[in-house]
Amino acid sequence: MTEPRPGSRPTLEAVAEHAGVSRATASRVVNGGDGVRAHLVDRVRTAIRELGYVPNHAARTLVTRRTGAVAVIIAEPEIRIFSDPFFSRQVRGIAKELTAHDTQLVLLLVEDRGDYDRIERYLAGGHVDGALAFSLHTDDPLPAITRRIGMPTVYGGRPGWTTGTGEHGGEGVVYVDADNRGGAREAVRYLLAQGRRRIAHIAGPLDQTSAADRLSGYRDALAATGPELFAEGDFTPAGGARAMTELLHRDAGIDAVFAGNDLMATGALRVLREAGRTVPGDVALVGFDDAEPVAESADPPLTTVRQDIEGMGRLMARLLMHRLNGGPDGRIAPDPVITATALVRRASA
């Protein structure tokens, strides 16, 4: 082990020597620590602290040809992004992880399809090292763009844009998702176990896999007991209200509703109240998400399927950094990650 020499700026080599590791290992820790065993990370970090090592980012950028920035692309109009706490939670998780890697988060908003030409120019212009994209719709042009320009990208939500062409197969496309189908199945089974028999579903926009998968879970649970009844919403309170109105019109005897997200459940609550139905007395109601403050502050508070939204954001960012750093043995791209959901019981069901 070397002692710090006063007056000279410590090098990465000095850090490696001080920690008793290779230069490559020390470098990996400085660049985020991916693929380095925990006790070695600790030793390198101790050495960094003891020697007062300061990484030279400009030099690092030159050597690695990296910008130190990652684009986050949310394929929804800005009005949705700012009104649904799902998005802020996901961004929060991403921001925490990128900050831990000293990487700048660059948020790109997509108001409509016309914006993609500009976004492609920006991504192709070498201003970011990689991209995180979420809330994509089935025919979203983004995957083709990122493939064309060779931009490492991790997706939030199961990709739904390739059907049968094998393009996303096992390789290349990395994504993080919640167990939407399993969570939905659990919610509807819970309603069945409470003796509810006419259970309707308010689906999200069915060109998003999260909405389609939750509808599949609803169908799984009802398979044995009988007829499905669902209307498509758009993940907003207004869309939930419209769908609820339609469902009551089609079947006035509904005794339970599983809504594809909490915001649509709040819209449904309003319509049920206006129609003179009590919740949970006449109609039990279950949502999906549990992103504060929607489900908890509803009246009555919503039973809902919780997904770890912030955790999924962190995971997306971690997988991208892993990919950018080449992984411990130079391999790229682990498998997709599906995170568990959990039913949270409150007053509405």
Place this chain on the structure above:
Amino acid sequence: MTEPRPGSRPTLEAVAEHAGVSRATASRVVNGGDGVRAHLVDRVRTAIRELGYVPNHAARTLVTRRTGAVAVIIAEPEIRIFSDPFFSRQVRGIAKELTAHDTQLVLLLVEDRGDYDRIERYLAGGHVDGALAFSLHTDDPLPAITRRIGMPTVYGGRPGWTTGTGEHGGEGVVYVDADNRGGAREAVRYLLAQGRRRIAHIAGPLDQTSAADRLSGYRDALAATGPELFAEGDFTPAGGARAMTELLHRDAGIDAVFAGNDLMATGALRVLREAGRTVPGDVALVGFDDAEPVAESADPPLTTVRQDIEGMGRLMARLLMHRLNGGPDGRIAPDPVITATALVRRASA
């Protein structure tokens, strides 16, 4: 005038000739139209349409050394940005204007001061042509950063970071703000005209000029009638509730409250109700902002000082594009712009 030649791609020169204007004027229209008289803009756009001219962005970027992107920096934690509709409104206005200039909006979040090193590296890295910054606090490091790296920047809100050093004088610093002081004065005078006599103020964080200026307006209006009574909040509902609790403790006879924004007013509403006070019967309440849906959906709906938040966003972006394009005669930077406010009367006062 030339006719389009079939099979060849029309040049900017051809557009200029077709429109009967100089190449420089045609170029200016293609790049956003700043400083070109309306009838010339129309003629050039007609020529573009008739010839089927497509600007070559890559070439343009090379020639102008521009990235075609602008950073939007909001100096607030992400949790505030996503929960206060003020920010989404401002971003919406900026996005609309930048889209009209075919310029990519790049949103940078500032969670804490430690993030500024990374933001400086990103801004200095040549990834954006200019910056729009808002919600700055008095000692914010951003103005020094943008000066140091020579980044053209337009601010939202009157800069409060130079006191007496003359640094922001008349030159260089361009900003857009609402008439915070005038709007606050009008709100408090309205309460006085209704016979209210013990009017308290819930101020925003006083290290922001918007909060300080609204406090000044409150003081202006009360100067003749008597003692001021205010507590500092933080522009959130929780901060408004805390301040309201403190104010009631200091003076149980308060008959009116002017809150520095609508979110704090909703927090105050809750505390007033819990203290058994009716609004507006016992206590009249006025807010500030009128960004949907807060004031309108409060119970009772809030009388408030409306500011044109989206319009201010558009204006910030327009001033920056003007600056980047050098203006009609090469001049840079017009004067600060102060936009008018208007009292919107609803049930709360």
